[in-house]
Amino acid sequence: MGRVLLVGRLAVRDLRRRPTETALLLLAIMAATTTLTLGLVLRDAAGDPYVSTREATSGPDVVAGVGRLAQLPGLEDLARGDGVAGHSGPYPVAPAKLEASGRVSDVQAVGRDAATASVDQPEVTQGSWVGDGGVVVEAAFATALGVRVGDPVTLDGRSFRVVGVAVTAAMAPYPGTSCLVAVGCMSGAVSGDIAAGLPPGLLHNPGLVWLTQADVRSLTSDPGSLSYVMNLKLTHPDEARAFVGANPPAGRDAPRLTAWQDILEDATEVAGDSQILLLIGAWLLGLLAVATLSVLVGGRMADQTRRVGLLKAVGGTPSLVAAVLLAEYVLVAVVAAAAGLAVGSVTAPSLTESSAGLVGGAGTPSMTVSTAGVVTAVALAVAVVATVVPAVRAARSSTVKALADSPRPPRRVGWLIAISARLPVPLLLALRVAARRPRRVVLAVAGVAITVSGIYVVLVLNAFLSTQPLAGGYDAAQVELLRQVLLVWMVILLCLAAVxxxxxxxxxxxDNRRSSALARALGATPGEVSTALAAAQVLPALAGALLGAFPGGFALFAALNAITGGDGDRATLPSLWQLLTVVLATVLVVAALTAVPARLGGRRPVTEAL
Amino acid sequence: MSNAADTSVLRARGLRKDYGRGEGLVRAVDGVDLDVGPGETVAVMGPSGCGKSTLLHLLGGLDRPSGGEVVLNGRRIDDIGEKALARMRRTAVGFVFQAFHLMEELTALENVELSALLAGRSPRAARRRAEELLDQVGLAGRARFLPSALSGGQRQRVAVARALSNEPLVVLADEPTGNLDSAATLDVLHLFESLHESGQTLVIVTHDTRIAATADRLISMRDGAFVDETRLTGGTTGRLGALAGLED
Amino acid sequence: MQQEVVLAMLAKEPSHGYQLRARLRDALGPLGDAMNAGQVYVTLARLERAGLLAVSEEGADRSDRKVYALTPKGQQRVAEWIAEVAWPRPDLAEFHLKLIAAAAAGLADPLTIVDTQRRELLRRLRDAQRAAMAEPDRSDAALLLEGIVLRLQADLRWLEACEKNWTPRRSGS
Structure with missing residues (x-):
């Protein structure tokens, strides 16, 4: 017990001795754990609501539709076919224009029975199910349109009242709606001249509403023009895709089939996209965090070596020494993991809110044990990795050597020193400052490159989202959601990059306190020394920014496309001036961030450091 | 002070440096007057903590006095800006430190040429001058060695060569033999002696009586003030025998 | 000049007086310059009278032609001298008592005495050092001068201690 107490006390003391470093360490690990938490939580959140919706609504395994009354026999044949355990419908579907409080949208109106269907009975989340003169609106569509239960609406000019809002598993939530009507549908933004060339009556981003069958029929003068939809329950739901494959659309009159797995994919597309964004963000942040940690841990190493020597000199065994080091980082990692999980789960709901088209979508994404486990494990892994080198060194090094503690000697990069002799004084000093610690320069370049790659991707995605908001089948709310996701990881990324x-x-x-003071004793001005210290950061930042813009950002975007299966053609790559602005801004920000410490370092009295 | 003030290279009047305030006020340097003539070697001796290093820092413009004035080559340096001070240091003053303060990652040659480069000399001229100086301090053969491969005495000789790089008006040395054994001390003594002979103005702060004895003038310092001054020139030659027990 | 020193310098081989003087000059360097030639001959004559040296004449009757050699008695004397452990006594007590007396009787400020003494020692140090630096490295004379320098340094350090002890306590230090 005494040993544990001793280890704990030593660890805490050392952490408290350097509060700034501890805080930075904590921040770096926390940024990574938070993003990881978000990514993992969203992965769970994406799949769950559809499954629960499917259960709550006795969701169909296959949805079948035909374009006109004359093709109805095809559906009836299908319902009697092998492997079909049950069905509901066929229900009539009519295209219509819905007008609610001044806003107009195309809709597909499905005629349903007031009685409960055995397959696909939409779950009413507000109000009640259909009745004459009453319309039930699909939840995501209701949210997008801003209609509530009780609101008056007109369908093709006829007055109805919204009696309910419901969710279904038979179709992806608005605007992922699949097309049931014969006139056809199109999604995405349409400019005027394209619209002129389109066939008349084509539905544009239609929403979904349910009416009574009688009300649907009353919407059209020609009963023959109604489309029909039927929901099938299979004996083997997992084989829905095979069932669809076995019943290919033979000619114009055959029914078109959709398996539930395909609907699931449509329904979870947005959540899936956000998750990919977050996981990529987590990757970037993880890399940045490793860069930050390496510098922090590397900087502490010399100090640690001395402590290790002291501990060993007073009788500490190598394992005790290792335990103290481990305890320090584990402590930080555990706190960071807890904070990351907390922040992640608090933030996650705001990123999943708008999957309102599904049951449970609006709820808090569940924090599973596995998520917590993964996040904690990653944080601990970071702690262990940070400890291994000093601990092994501690076990192996001789006590005398450790006590003598020569700090890590600076590297000599001969050619750089030779080149720098030809440059003006601030650059001469800057290059030599950089040359003393090449590994740190690489980390600085990598850090900035990673950040700028991230900014590049955000620029591409942002441009994509603002110019073609509906192209990917995203509605305004979803665009907002994706923007939020982008914003969240952009903010974390920038914070960590700044740290x-x-x-x-x-x-x-x-590290350069001594040599800066010496340079000044030899006649370098404080301005030259400050400039040199800042330039030693800004030069790598410039290199990093250029690398990050190209090829970093480009490669990252390509990778993103490869993972999501998206096509990059529709995306506008950032223009040259945008990239130049980013590079310039990065350099300016780094210069500003480094100016303060550099100035402090450059002005400190010479005699103090010598 | 036998030197007329107007001919002195370095002059201090009423020089004062305080640390802390109120009860904890410490007068590290307390009203020092000093004149160093051209070509003169002056040693300042005193127990550690008597303020001699602080005095040297004030004289070289590394630190600012709390009061009094420092005049280098006819120009006051106690009230000029940091930048002007730095310019003054690079041309008029050469520092030699107890701990050598060589850059570990630079070779002997690169260390010596550094001050010339800082002073804005062309790389070629700086290199040539550095080679010359290393030759002068007897280290031409070790020009490409890193400081870690040199002995203490050799490192200090490199540091002296660096101090001479810009042909300073005055070389200020702070305990130049403080970290050296007696053989290395002798090395440095020889070097300072030859500097003295070549007419270099030198101010040495030390508590090593050996190096102090090479000076023309020796000043004793106690509690921040000068308490005694000895002119060492005009010797006692001929009486050395007595010291060795050869005469009765 | 101690008789035993001259005697010992002849222990290697019988020599002329001028050879002996050259040997002494080599060993003493600049210190040997101050040595009076007559002194050596006076010492040689005393040693001869004491039966410690035997003299054989060579050539003319000038004193330079004399060759000096150790007698058995002389050899025994050299052996005894080599084995002796006597060491010159540093005369510190006198200076120490001078300071005490001066302070007690108010004759002078002990610090002034210390400073004066130090000045003198520093001058000697400077001379010894100059002389040492003028000698080639590792020569016998350089070693002797190094010894003088080190002794002077020790004396100066003692003066420093005296100074500390006699400095009245000042406020704050």
């Missing part, structure tokens, strides 16, 4: 830049500069300033 990274400050950490690296500070480490550099501390």
């Amino acid at each position: 990274n830049a400050v950490v690296i500069t500070w480490a550099t300033v501390l």
Whole structure:
């Protein structure tokens, strides 16, 4: 017990001795764990609501539709076919224009019985089910259109009242709606001249409403023009796709079939996209966090070596020494994991809210044990990785050597020193500052490159979302959601990148305290030294920004496309001036971030450091 | 002070440096007057903590006095800006430190040429001058060695060469033999002696009586103030025998 | 000049007086310059009278032609001298008592005495050092001068201690 207490006390003392470093360490691990949590939570959130909706509504395994009355026999044949365990419908479907409080939208109106169907009975989330003169609106469509129970609406000029809002598993939520009507549908934004060339009556981003069968029939003068839809329950739901494949649309009159798995994919498309964004964000943040940690841990190493020597000198065994080091980082990692999980689960609902078209979609995404486990494990892994090198070193090093503690000697990069001799004084000093710690420069370049790659992708996606909001089948709310996701990880990414830049500069300033003072004793002005310290950060930042813009961002976007299966053709790549702005802004921001520590480092009295 | 003030290279009047305030006020340097003539070697001796290093920092413009004035080559330097001070240091003053303060990652040659580069000399001229100086301090053969491969005495000689790089008006040395054993001390003594002979103005702060004895003038410092001054020139030659027990 | 030193310098081989003087000059360097030639001959004559040296004449009757050699008695004396552990006594007590007396009787400020003494020692140090630096490395004379320098340094350090002890306590230090 005493040993545990001792280890704990030593660990806590050391952490408290350097509060800034501990805070930065915590922040870096936390950023990664938060993003990871969001990514994992959203993965669960994406699949769950559809499954629960399917259960709540006795969702169909296959949805079959025909374009006109004359083709109805085809549906009836299907219902009697092998492997079909049950069905509902066929129900009539009519295209219509819905007008609600001044807003107009195309809809597909499905005529249903007031009685409960055995297959696909939409779950009413507000109000009641259909009755004469009463219309039930699909939940996501209701949200998008802003209609509520009790609102008056007109369908092709005839007055109805909204009696309910419901969700279904037979169709993806608005605007992922599949087309049931013979006139056809199209989604996405349409400009005027294209619209002129389209066949008349074509539905544009139609929503879904349910009426009584009588009300649907009353919407059209020609009963023969009604389309029909039927929901099938199979004996083997898992084989829905095979069933669809076995009944290919033979000619114009045959029914068109859709398996539930395909509907699931449509329904979860947005959540899936957000999840991919978040996971990519988590990757970027993870890389940045590793860069930050390496600098922090590397900077502490010399100090740690000395502590290890002291501990060993007073009788600590190598394992005790390792335990103290491990305890320190584990402590930080556990706190960071807990904070990351908390922040992640608090933020997650705001990113999943708009899957309102499904049951349970609006609820809090569940925090599963496995998510918590994965996040904690990752944080601990980081802690262990950070500890391994000093711990092994501690076990192996001789006590005397550790006590002598020569700090990590600076590297000599001969050619860089030779080149720098030809440059003006601030650049001469800057290059030599950089050359002393090449590994740190690589980390700085990598950090900035990662950040700029992230910004590049955000630029592409943002441009895509603002110019073609409905192209991907996203409605305004979903675009908003994706924007939020982008914003969340952009903010975290920038924060971590800033922390990274400050950490690296500070480490550099501390490392160069002696040599800066010496340069000044030899006649370098404080301005030259400050400029040199800042330039030693800005030059790598410039390199990193250029690398991040190309090929970094481009490669990341390509990877994103490959993973999501999206086609990059529709995306507008950032223009040259945008990239130049990003590079310039990055350099300016890094310069600003590094200016303060560099200035502090450059002005400190010479005699103090020597 | 036998030197007329107008001919002195370095002059201080009423120089004062305080640390802390109120009860904890410490006068590290307390009203020092000093004149160093051209070509003169002046040693300042005193127990550790008497303020001699602080005095040297004030004289070289590394630190600012709390009061009094410092005049280098006829120009006051206690009230000029940091930038002007830095320019003054790079041309008029050469520092030699107890801990050598060489850059570990630079070779002996690169260390020496650094101050010339900082002063804006062309890389070629700086290189040539550095080679010359290393030759002068007897380290031409070690020009490409890193400091870690040099002995203490050799490192200090590199540091002296660096201090001479810009042909300073005055070389200020702070305990130049403080970290050296007696053989290395002798090395540095020889070097300072030859500097003295070549007419270099030198101010050495030390508590090593050996290096202090090479000076023309020796000043004793106690509690921040000068308490005694000895002119060492005009010797006692001929009486050395007595010191060795050869005469009665 | 101690008789035993001259005697010991002849232990290697019988020599002329001028050879002996050259040997001494090599060993003493600049310190040997101050040595009076007559002194050596006076010492040689005393040693001869004491029966410690035997003299054989060579050539003319000038004193330079004399060759000096150790007698058995002389050899025994050299062996005894080599084995002796005597060491010159540093004369610190006198200076120490001077300071005490000066302070007690108010004759002078002990610190002034210390400073004066230090000045003198520093001048000697400077001279010894100059002389040492002028000698080629590792020469016998350089070693002797190094010894003088080190002794002077020790004396100066003692003066420092005296100074500390006699400095009245000042406020704050």
